[in-house]
Amino acid sequence: MSMFGTVTVKDGKYRIKGDFHHISANIPIRNQDNAWQLIGVTNPRDMTYIHTYGGEAVFFENLSKGKIHGTRCDNPDCEFKGTVYIPFRIHCPDCLAKNTVVDLTDVCRKTAIIHTFMVCERSGAFNTLDKPIRFINIEFEGVTTILMSYLSVGEPKVGMRVVPIFRMLDPTYTITDLSWVAEATPESALPKGFSFGH
Amino acid sequence: MIKFSERHLKIPKLSRPVYLVTAGQSKFGRAIPEKRIEELVVDALTMAAKLIDKTPAELKSYIHTAYYGHFADHFGDQLLGEAVIHDRLGLDPLGNIGIKTGGATGGSTLWEAVKTVASGYSDCVLAMGWERMDEVPTDEGNHLISCAADKDWETPLGHIYTGYYAVMAQKYWQVFGKEEDSFRQTMAEISVKHHGYARFNPFAHSPMKITTDDVLKSPVVAYPLRALDCCLMSVGAACAIICDEDTAMELTKNTKNKPLRIWVAAGSHTLRPACRRDMEIPLLPNETDDQYADLGKRFPGGDRYPGFTGFLAARMAVWYGYRMAGIVDPMEDLDVVELHDAFTISDIQTYEDIGLRPYGYGRDYVESGDCYHTNPNTGKPGRLPSNLSGGLIGCMHAVGATGIMQTFEIASHIWNRWGEIHEDSSLWDDFGRQKPDDWTNLQVNDAKKAMAISHAGVGSHVTATILMDPDHLLKEED
Structure with missing residues (x-):
């Protein structure tokens, strides 16, 4: 066992x-077009x-607690001091100083809008999301980057307001623990295991 | 990076002239179960030798170092496959190295080969690329491709690269395409063109005589992209021989191949589109300071650069490349191009990134008829024909070989050998393919200058390979 x-x-x-x-055992691949001669084997x-998530572990841990963390460069000598990043960047891409971890949950709740999206009918092996997958890329006020995630409730449109939901029941500790729904979606409509995290 | 220093913007300079001498390629197909990669690689090198009337052994006697482009080790389940191929080509104990930059692997392999000759380290270099994408089924293949995205922030989301890429297509479709039926039709015309040109190419994986209706009725992959808007997943190999001037002259003496001057420049941008930061548009020689000041007014939502609508890596590859080779206006200065048409819409985005049209107006390159071998509006030669091979949509996308296949194609036009190579009935027979009764010679008349764009994924790496007849250079040597 x-x-x-x-x-x-x-x-x-x-x-x-x-x-x-x-x-698992290798299995021969035979050529039907040529007298079933051996042409290769499967390699299971x-x-x-x-x-390791390394310095990003705090982000993935906190999703299960209903929190979204980003980072900010606070290096006074950096030309781009004050720039806020989500996705999380451990180090500032300009000065390479270690960024400060900041709680962006409220910013995400209050300012998230869809920058672009894609409804994808297909998936690859190991996919765990329901199809079609509604990929969304989200802008936040005061954040320089645009987070990719997926919409669980609602039909995506550019400029649409969305709010985060979190898989707090049986979290996977992956990026799939964070999803989004159209603003004003009732809690009862959320996928199993997800909540608004309040 | 969102701000350049002067040093970042140094125009690259080759320490001595570098030449493309010959090139070759194998058959391309979705699956080639009857051959190992080493057999396809031998096919490509043998062809390259034949084009300059040499035996493979004679050509090999000139090679000093080898660069191997092979992107996805996990597809073939063989680490250090480059060492296997190097041995099977009988090139041990010469130095060799593997190159991996996603879809730009072929172009990057040429980039390294050219620099090696320019530096004086080698006088003759083999640049060989290949890919084997038929050893896993499609679902598993989609997963493996998605591993080229960020493994923590992207791959778990569907394990499907299309989802990460097509959000950019959606943005472009809405901002610059304005979701117009006419724009969707133009996208479909690209697919018709590329599958159609593939019909005259014996190497091509997906020759098809189709209409725009066929494209528009093909299954939706990720709206507005449909199956026939998407590139192929192929198996195959392609190679090029890169030399200094003396070696190039010796190798091509009394052959039909004229050594062609070659430059390769490269750009990059974040693997994760989410991390794109706003910046000013780096301008090409044919653009002006104020050209894009009101872009956001003309195309609401289009004021964010590169945003999700431009490929900064492509812009930077030609930013360097045009200045290296003396190109001011690519529409005027080039005769034929091969572009990385991963999707019909990204083909249009690339027209703008490389300056064939200003940002926002890429569709005009197709609608004007400029991109065709024969302009359908006028019946005259297209102003700058693109992807006469069939491109990634019609010919192949065997990732590590793609940028080299493109270079082989544009070189064959400058050598004035496109017809001879693609017409050869024995090649069609060897590949088990039916030569169409209406086979047409797509040779671009009097082609002297050409370019190939090799592009990785969401635009993480892009190279621009520029070829010129050495008697028709645009710029005096420094």
Whole structure:
């Protein structure tokens, strides 16, 4: 019996437990057009990676608490001091000083509008979002960048006001824990596990 | 970066003239199960040798270093595939290196090869690119491609690159296309053109005789993009031989190939479109300071640059490239181009980034008929024909090979060999493809100067490869 691989960090080292790969047999690929001769084999691969969020971990942790964090350059010597970033940037791209983590939850709630969007009928392997996926790119007042996310309730339009929702029940600790809905969407319409985070 | 220093804007200078001597490519297809990559790579190099009347062994005896463009290790499930190919080509123990810049990998491979010759390190360099995208099914392939986006902030959102890319198409469609049916029709015409030109190219993966109605009725992938608006996923290889002047002259002596001067310039921009910051438009030699002052008035929403509507990396690649090669107005100074038509709409965006039309007016390059081999409005030669190979929509997108395929194509026009190469019935037979009864020679008459744009994903890397007949240069040597 196999067990999902789990990881913790202790004493600055990864401590791993369980199975991080599963072995399956190769299967021959034969050519129907040519007397079923061998042309190759399948190479099954099922492996779990270990990935650190590093300095961005605070962002992914706080989504599960109903918070959106960005960062701001506070280096007094930087020509672009005061620039606010979401997506989170650990370091200022201009002066490379470490940015200050700032809580942007209220800014996101009060000022988010759709800059552009895309309704995508297809997805790739490992997708966990419902299709069609309503990709949205969101502008915020006072923020220099434009966050990509997805709309869970409503039909997207450029300039539309949206508000954030958070997967606080059984969070995945990935970017999919943050989604958006049209302004004035009732709590009862939110997808399972999501809330406004108030 | 949103502000340039003077040093950032230094015009690159090659320390000595560099030449494209020959090039070659394999068949391109969605799947080529009967051949390993090493077989396709040998096909490409053998063709390059044949075009200058050499055996592969003779050509190999000139090669001093090798640059290999292969983007997606995980598609082929082989790390250091470059070392495998280098060995199979019998080029050990010469120095070699792999290049990876997404969809721009082919162009970047040429970029490195040209600099290596310009520096004097090598007199003859092999630039070889390939991709194998048929060893996983489409869903898994979409996931693997989505891994070229930001793995924490983008990839988990659908595992589909189209979603990250097409938001930019949507913005352009709304701001500059104004959601007009006529603009949608123009996009469809690009697909018709590129699948149509692919019919005359034996190497091409997707030759199709279609109408704009066929494009507009094809399945929606991400509105307004439909299946026939999108580029191909291909298997194949392409190569080029880059030399200094003496070696170029020796290799081409008494052959049909004239050595062509080559310049490659590159630009970049954030992998994550979300991180694009507003800046002033870097102007090309054919643009003026006040040209874009009222762009936002003419196209509401279009005042944010590069925003989600322009590709800054493409703009910067030609910003450097035009000045290196002496190009002032690409419509006047170039005779043929191959552009990175990942999608019909991004093809239009690129017309503006590279200055074929001002920002906001890219569609006119198609609607005027300028982009065709024969202008459908006038029946005369197109002013600057583009993608006569069929481009990424009709010919191929075998990522690591694409920028080199484009360069092979534009070179064949300057060599005046396009017809000879593409007409060859034995090639059609070898590839198991039916040569159409109405096969047409798309040779651009008297072509002397050409350019290929190689572009990665959402615009993270772009290269501009410029070729010129050395007897028709635009600029005196420094």
